Amino acid sequence: MSLISEFKDFALKGNVIDLAVGVVIGGAFGKLVEGVVKGVIEPVVALITQKGNADAILNGFMSLGSGIMNFLILAAVVFFVFVKPMNKMKALMEKKAADAPPPAPPADVALLTEIRDLLKK
Numbered sequence: 001m002s003l004i005s006e007f008k009d010f011a012l013k014g015n016v017i018d019l020a021v022g023v024v025i026g027g028a029f030g031k032l033v034e035g036v037v038k039g040v041i042e043p044v045v046a047l048i049t050q051k052g053n054a055d056a057i058l059n060g061f062m063s064l065g066s067g068i069m070n071f072l073i074l075a076a077v078v079f080f081v082f083v084k085p086m087n088k089m090k091a092l093m094e095k096k097a098a099d100a101p102p103p104a105p106p107a108d109v110a111l112l113t114e115i116r117d118l119l120k121k
């Protein structure tokens with residue numbers, strides 16, 4: 001097996017693509033969670049402990065909305081640039097495999113089939 005065909009088999013496995021997409025989306029989700037903690041939870045706790053103000057909470061919600069938009073844009077880009085083309089490529093490869101004629105039976109099976117057919121006559 002050549003190096004290129006081995007790499008193609010490795011790269012086109014669904015698990016590799018799923019893992020790569022998971023890492024990218026996970027990183028973006030981590031930033032989103034960090035935005036929730038720093039922008040919303042910390043100001044609420046500061047307001048409860050009398051060390052903050054309500055404007056910090058409003059600013060936190062505004063930055064949270066920005067973080068959500070960034071996450072959704074990143075998820076859409078990953079889907080349309082990576083996931084959708086890979087699914088189309090997999091479908092084409094499966095169609096090629098389905099369209100391929102079945103392999104010819106071994107010679108001994110073909111001979112036995114021929115003998116069976118002759119005996120039926």
